[in-house]
Amino acid sequence: MGIERYSISIHFARMLMNAGRRLQLDEAVLLNEAGLNRRMLDNAHLRITPDQFSRLMRAVWRLADDEFLGMGAQRCRQGVFAIMAKQVVHSRNLHSVYYKLSHFYNVVNDSLHLSLEVVGDDAIFSMKLKDPAQDPDFLLRGFLLLLWHRFPSWLIGQRISLKHVAFDHPAPKHLTEYRLMFPCPAKFDQPVTCLVFDAAALTAPLVQTPEALRIHLKRAPFDWFTRPAYYPVYTRRVLDYLERSENLAEATIQHAALELHLTDRTLRRKLAAEGSQFQRLKDGVRRDMAIHYLSQTSMSISLVSQVLGFSEPSAFTRAFRQWTGELPRTYRDVARDRK
Template sequence: MGIERYSISIHFARMLMNAGHRLQLDEAVLLKEAGLNQRMLENAHLRITPDQFSRLMRAVWRLADDEFLGMGSQRCPQGVFAIMAKQVIHSHNLHSVYYKLSHFYNVINDSLHLSLDIVGDEAFFSMALKDPAKDQDYLLRGFLLLLWHRFPSWLIGQRIPLKQVAFDHPAPKHLTEYRLMFPCPAKFDQAVTCLVFDAAILTAPLVQTPETLGHHLKRAPFDWFTRPAYYPVYTRRVLDHLERSEDLAETTIQSAALELHLTERTLRRKLAAEGSQFQRLKDGVRRDMAIHYLSQTSMSISLISQMLGFSEPSAFTRAFRQWTGELPKNYRDVARQKK
């Protein structure tokens, strides 16, 4: 289908709103800029688009003038990340990126300490907050660790293969979202918060330029939240099959098995071993596509229903309400308020 299908749990938006409340920001302004409302925040099952979440984070950054969202021991004024990025874009390789990135933040802000350590054939990029109690929802640690992986990956033009991510806090309630954020096992209650990867990739050269960086910064943080989700091999292949389909109504586990040169029974077994089910994957694709079409396009609900393989709009309406707790029309009306 050629569009980004990833959606984000409302849980993260609620944490951002909590941060805004602690910073005494105008909550009505935050919600309006993100195309959200209070009723949507109260729906624990709702998922929103990367655009909505990015708009919300950008609004908190601007109103608080703090890229650490009020969760650091010291404010990090808006624009600090861009200054750092304009320095590291001239690095020769990934090792230099992580060195310069660490040195920059260690010098200009006491809220955190960053370090790159190489032990044998593994690299550890670690982060320690000076006052972790201020990051009471663990949002800052999750966001920054995501950033320290995705921005350097963008700089070298390839995903840095992670062996593990570790966090110095307990497993959060939204644990399942971490499989969408990090392509590796996540461990909690560890001594240090860090990324772990093969040290060999530190020699990878940068492929981005000051010109491409300018475009990247204008879109930030949108691109950091729209990377494809990482899944086990057969789950990913089935998702690829579903996303390429021009007719989801006719896309079945039989068609997926045929494309993968497997029997239906074998594919079901492999998906089950990865903790997946075909229908659940198909519903996830339809849910994320529906969220995208309703919030980002002017297509009629009837056409969206047809494109996603529903026999009639009423069936789509029932499914969308089951997925999100919202009627499609109400969801679209709120999204349009931001435009």
């Protein structure tokens, strides 16, 4: 299972659509470009593919000509990020990246102020919005903090290990999604929104080239939303086992434990300590794979059912409806309409 199949809560798409309404963008165009429809958007429990969410964000960027999605005190014209990226790709190390990134945005846009500070062993990259009320759903702060972590991580060719992230707003209703976005504890109601990591990482050299950046920018923001979800150690190892499995229907905790050189009792105990459970993890993998496959019109519902190890399409339909509240054909029909 490739990383592109990790799903994203519809909650974020709904927030983007809220931003589109505030900007008076054509809702039908946004939904069509993302391969979504109103019924899907109204299902609070639905999950969509990173590709769908990326296309929705690109549509808002294009129609609004604003990379801050209408949530900044000042519009950030489309292409500003690319100009910044083409400057910082020539940096010597991570410290230089964060310094240049901060200086660039502080000069070209008054919507936010960025700063890098080293306090003892900690590097603190902070962001403060000039008008937080323009970001009522906290979407801009979450998206930009994700970007300030993942783009520099891509530049140095390794994930920046975070100690914690902090937000200057209350914990959101979709709190569990932050575990998928950031590989560390998240703190809320803090004085400032920031990334905190080991200052030693600032010496890491860049490994990406201007040529690689051109490809990266063409794919943006897709690559920023398709990093593997971050989980505790045994949860991650079980997910790795499930994603490698050629027959998910026959994947069991006993087989997983055997591969991990544990007893199934020990594996159950370790998963429970991490707040996980084998069947829930298995269902999540199947759900995300199903969402991905159903967005690809070349695969029939019957074939998706077979690939995921269901005995018959009706069993898959029941499971999919239990996972998402929707029928598989809803995804298939929307994908075909978009084509």
